[in-house]
Amino acid sequence: MTIETISIPDGSNQIFARFYQPQGPVQAPFPTVILSHGFGSDSSYMQRYAQSLSTHGYAALIFDFVGGGVGSRSGGSTTGMSVLTEARDLNAVMDAMRERSDVDNDRLYLMGASQGGFVSTYVAAHRPQDVRALVNFYPAYVLQDDARKREKSGQNITSVMGVPIGSIYNRDALSFDIYDQMPHYTGDVLIIHGTADTIVPISYSQRAARTFPHAHLITLDGAGHGFSGKDDDQATKDLLAFLDKENR
Numbered sequence: 664m665t666i667e668t669i670s671i672p673d674g675s676n677q678i679f680a681r682f683y684q685p686q687g688p689v690q691a692p693f694p695t696v697i698l699s700h701g702f703g704s705d706s707s708y709m710q711r712y713a714q715s716l717s718t719h720g721y722a723a724l725i726f727d728f729v730g731g732g733v734g735s736r737s738g739g740s741t742t743g744m745s746v747l748t749e750a751r752d753l754n755a756v757m758d759a760m761r762e763r764s765d766v767d768n769d770r771l772y773l774m775g776a777s778q779g780g781f782v783s784t785y786v787a788a789h790r791p792q793d794v795r796a797l798v799n800f801y802p803a804y805v806l807q808d809d810a811r812k813r814e815k816s817g818q819n820i821t822s823v824m825g826v827p828i829g830s831i832y833n834r835d836a837l838s839f840d841i842y843d844q845m846p847h848y849t850g851d852v853l854i855i856h857g858t859a860d861t862i863v864p865i866s867y868s869q870r871a872a873r874t875f876p877h878a879h880l881i882t883l884d885g886a887g888h889g890f891s892g893k894d895d896d897q898a899t900k901d902l903l904a905f906l907d908k909e910n911r
Contacts, residue, residue: 664717673729673755679736680726680756681706683717684765693722694770694795694910697756699749699779700725701889702803703741703826705732709776715899721906724760728752728779733826741827745835746806749782750789757786757793770910774798774902777863777888780854781806781841784871788844796851796909798902801860801888804867810836845874852878853905855898857886879905 664683671678685693696716698709706725713723728749730739737752753773760766773794775783780802787794810833813820821827852875856868865882872880881901886894 664714669759671726671756671759673737673752676729676738678726678729678752678756679706680724681710681713683713683723683725685717685720685722687720689720691765692767693765694720694772694906695722695724695760695766696772696774696798696906697724697726697753697760699753699773699775699783700728700731701775701777701779702806703732703824704777705734705736709779711895712774712899712902715903716906719903722766724756726752726756740829742829743831744828745831746778746782746785747835747838748831749778750785753782753786754790757790761793768793770795772796772798772906772909774800775802776800778803778806780804784841784848785844787850788847791848791850794848794850796853796905797848798853798905799855799868800890800898801856801863802854802868802871803863804841804871805863807836807841842870842874845871846876849876851905851909853881853901854878855881855883855890855901857883857888857890857894859885860888862888 667682705727709725716723727735727737729737730744773783780799787797854868856865872878
């Protein structure tokens, strides 16, 4: 594979990204997957999926959300980050990818993990014509209920799971309902979620599978929040099988 490090303008920020191009018989323009990482993390977590995709004939773009984690190479602070600032970042990344001659705009996919899945859902619902299909691993649809609990507590909570947050995080999370957005995306959706997830109970993905017009939920028995070992291998196989079917 060929890996290109790129910088994508996003207002006053520059988004750090890496573009994985497939090698072999696949010719440009490539079917392309944009991968969004979870809360407090960075694009390195999505690297293994990008590598699997590129060896399977897909281009893949991983990037750091601005303020998405304490080590974000896109700059910014976690205290200025929210699901809506991350949606802005993802829109900027999509626009940049759509301008590339080696990206097939008719086969542009979004994939997100945890909060990245929440954000990918929001963006797909607002740009359904630009997203061929959507894949989410353990999407954090719980985060709005979590924000409501923080608001009701009346306490000035300044961090979540050890990551500093600002007032914008709760405010933006509570400015809409993600389940109201889902019906606006009519493309195919794959959700993969573990039955032992204690951070995002699987019931949130079960509800999402009923709410999207065309969604399929795969459950991984005993898997938690974040896949590893055989669970990660199975999730990757399911991801590739889903994309191959979409590309027929």
